[in-house]
Amino acid sequence: MAALGRLSQVLLRSSLTQTRRQLSATAEHGEQSARTWKILTFVVALPGVGVCMLNMFLKEQHHSHEQPEFIPYTHLRIRSKRFPWGDGNKSLFHNSHVNALPDGYEGHE
Template identity: 65%
Template sequence: MVSLLVAMPAIALCMFNAFSAEHEHPPEFVPYEHLRIRTKRFPWGDGNKSLFHNPHVNALPDGYEEH
């Protein structure tokens, strides 16, 4: 009964939160020196993007990609 009365509504609320927050804009880019340090290029693509790069969420060392 607990899984039906507590867990299922909690999962539904979490799913609603995830899908409603999906369309938000990324935060403003601040070029902190200790983030996005590249000591060598990645062995795929242009060498600057990680393997699971998402242009809407992940910033490059110069900032977010323009659309």
């Protein structure tokens, strides 16, 4: 029985020292990993966001801001009951330049 107790103590000590070594190695690896991600953020991610913003700005400059032609499709802009706000005909986030009413755009015949 005493031999079994000694064996369990030896195994426990070895597993604890091994765990301590793994934790210290993980901490060193974690510091290196954090440094790598910080470098990637400043070298790849932020310039990538900047390039995407520039691309969007340049495409917006060439974009036409005219209203699309109104085509009274029967399956679009169906009003089975009034909206509970405003005059009941406009959606909650209505944009008069882009969103047509059932009978056409606002301000046009």
